[in-house]
Amino acid sequence: MIVRILGEGQLVLEKESLAELNQLDDALMASVESGEQGPFEVAMKALLGKVRELGTPLPVEELKPSDFILPNADASLDEVRDLLSSDGLIPG
Template identity: 35%
Template sequence: MIIRIMGEGQYRAPEALCDELNQIDNKIVALVAEGNAEEFRTELVKLISEIKEKGEAIGAEEILESDIIVPPEDLSFEEAKAIFTGAGIIED
């Protein structure tokens, strides 16, 4: 699976990582629904860190279509309300 972190580039993620990311994504959806901005920020940073640490960075010269687009760490809580709804950014 190809994941783009907005403003930071693309990463190739193995299936096992996708399952882990889906769990974090689901938690973010719940936190946004609860209005918990502080924990939302912590989990968003965790999501992005996991992608960077466990995914394989794709060079800028390689152009691939992204399966998932992850918002940047500085996403506001108000913006998150429009993005992290329903199944979130990673569908089961």
């Protein structure tokens, strides 16, 4: 599966990593709902860090449709709130 981090590029992830990423996504959703900046920053850093850790960068010249898109590390709490669906940022 392909994931894009805005401003960084695309990464290839194994579907098996979805369960772990969804746990981090749930923590991010909870932090956005609470509206507290500190927990939000920790949750964003954890989610993006895990995607970078588990993913393999796709060459820039090899653009493919993304299965989901994550905000960049500098996204504000309000920007992330606008991107959230009922499933969070990661479908499933």
